[in-house]
Amino acid sequence: MATLQKSIDKRNALIQATISLVNNNGFHATPMSKIAKMANVSPATIYLYFENKQDLVNTTYIAVKAIYTQYAFETYDEKMEVVKGFEIIWKRIADFKLKESEYAQFLAQCDNTPMIDEPSRKEGIKHLQPLLDLWERGKQEGTIKPISDYLLYAYSINPLSFLLMAQERGAFKLTNEHLEHAYQAAWNSIKA
């Protein structure tokens, strides 16, 4: 319905505005009024869609996390071999960080910040399950090191965030060659 669509649009516009402004200024330095302005909406309207600022950011976080994982697993199939599957997922994630850098930057900024509350963090992690399942398979068949998922993530996936932020900051440029090296490093660090 037209009016429902308009509601969804407004909600999305608010989420987009939040991402963009938080990326540039951080959570506490982006006033609701600016979010409203950027979304072409009155400040009061935000409160029709979100309980308060914290809720808006939490919701945004979960939404972006969902987009992220949806993208990551788009071309992955649970029946793939472990090595192949990991490569597929890793490259999709790399792709996402490059092509959707606004989203990726937002997630990176959320990572080490007291900006997002714990429940939302937990919620955001859930979507990562297929990767954890893949690793489990890999551990059992002996292709992946039998170590904590946190370690696997820290060494094979998380470094991409660091590289993206370095690039965003203008410190260096992530070329395709870099990406190939990165993939090798990632795989080397977790392969059995």
Added chain:
Amino acid sequence: MATLQKSIDKRNALIQATISLVNNNGFHATPMSKIAKMANVSPATIYLYFENKQDLVNTTYIAVKAIYTQYAFETYDEKMEVVKGFEIIWKRIADFKLKESEYAQFLAQCDNTPMIDEPSRKEGIKHLQPLLDLWERGKQEGTIKPISDYLLYAYSINPLSFLLMAQERGAFKLTNEHLEHAYQAAWNSIKA
């Protein structure tokens, strides 16, 4: 002199308070008044030691970064073999992140945030030079992959930040076994 010492103490107390409060609340959510209170001084006193809030945080960042790298290279000697040298440095860094987790957490929070200005970031990086030199040696003698320092850092050092923050968040516990695995992953990802 007693009065000079008192000044230094006050300055340090302010820096410590900043670290602790920013760790828990983030930059914009820690008022100068709270920093002052925690350091047992009047809010106005802060401005005797720092130009403004941004300066206080920048200075704190650089100070912590200096402590961090000083610790990291304490037992390292440029005449060491590359492999040995890397292990020494890596383990010191890991040690630091565990033992001085407040400092480490602060640095992690600064990483992906618009909280620190670029000049201070640049300043903070300088101290890392010995590690870059080590890598350079390793590349030349063929023990370290000939890839960008950003990649080397992203895969061998930065993951520790992720692990620390996960632990701080209560998500998991970094055991000695984990650390050994982590070191292996780090080394595997960068060794030639």
Added chain:
Amino acid sequence: MATLQKSIDKRNALIQATISLVNNNGFHATPMSKIAKMANVSPATIYLYFENKQDLVNTTYIAVKAIYTQYAFETYDEKMEVVKGFEIIWKRIADFKLKESEYAQFLAQCDNTPMIDEPSRKEGIKHLQPLLDLWERGKQEGTIKPISDYLLYAYSINPLSFLLMAQERGAFKLTNEHLEHAYQAAWNSIKA
């Protein structure tokens, strides 16, 4: 509309409060909070109508200046003889200073103070044009001394400010007789 009117009222209340408080304490000694209180609004509300304190005072200055000149030329007609015209204007101005002494006092205080910025000063002067035109006519027909408008103003108009302030300060009382003398002095000082 009712709500528009309420807005205008609030704006005016703020301007009135500014005049009254600045008259008694000077620009820097009148806090926004007091202005707000006197206008029966929250301090934050001021910033809906004015950019900041400087803007509030500048705007107030221009508004009062407009009221002043509007009053001064109310009964004047450009077709009047020079002598008659000058008398008409002079007496309106004198009238204004006596009857609207709050406004006049505010303008006097603005005169020799760094309180008002230059652009606003320039803006405020514009409205005086009819008097300058009258003097121009007078100079051409030989009834007014052919001297700088600044001098004409300094001797024929400005003394009224001094007298008003002396009276406000309680130093003396401006009677009708005084006013008649003042007019004679003013005219004597500029007539050809």
Added chain:
Amino acid sequence: MATLQKSIDKRNALIQATISLVNNNGFHATPMSKIAKMANVSPATIYLYFENKQDLVNTTYIAVKAIYTQYAFETYDEKMEVVKGFEIIWKRIADFKLKESEYAQFLAQCDNTPMIDEPSRKEGIKHLQPLLDLWERGKQEGTIKPISDYLLYAYSINPLSFLLMAQERGAFKLTNEHLEHAYQAAWNSIKA
């Protein structure tokens, strides 16, 4: 004695600094700390010479007023004819406003401001007595209009302040010709 002289110097330096800073920023916008800095003195030292800020400004006002009147009557002699005496004094005052424009500007700024308290104002006026005496003589012998001293002052002396401030503001340049016209206007406005 050397130490007494140093005290006097410091006191004078403080007064000079006050004049200069108040001229440029107004009373409330010139912090004690800046006055101290400009006088090469610690803020605390000010309080050895003056009770508080208000006292410093009042004292400065009276001091400048004294300098002003001392200058004004320097070449005047009570035995002079009224017309001659007035001309002498008027021209000395004009001279002062031009040559000692910092002092003159300070006095002008004090004129219409709640910056100076009443007792100090009264104190400052006292020194003007010789001019009032001259006018009294003039009134009795019929060369000066028998009108209030306030009027005489408003029309013959005060306009110079207006002209000085206009010049300081850059609005126009007071030439010798202007001064001659000014004197004529002044005299015309008060001569019987």
Added chain:
DNA sequence: CATGAATGAGGATTCATTCAT
């Protein structure tokens, strides 16, 4: 649903003044 106006609470910063030395 949508809004613009309104605001109370709070935050960074300044400043006149004091005090230990």
Added chain:
DNA sequence: TATGAATGAATCCTCATTCAT
């Protein structure tokens, strides 16, 4: 006498949130 360090009390301004329409 002289000071630099210290501070409590303001002051300007912002912002998340509410409310009448």
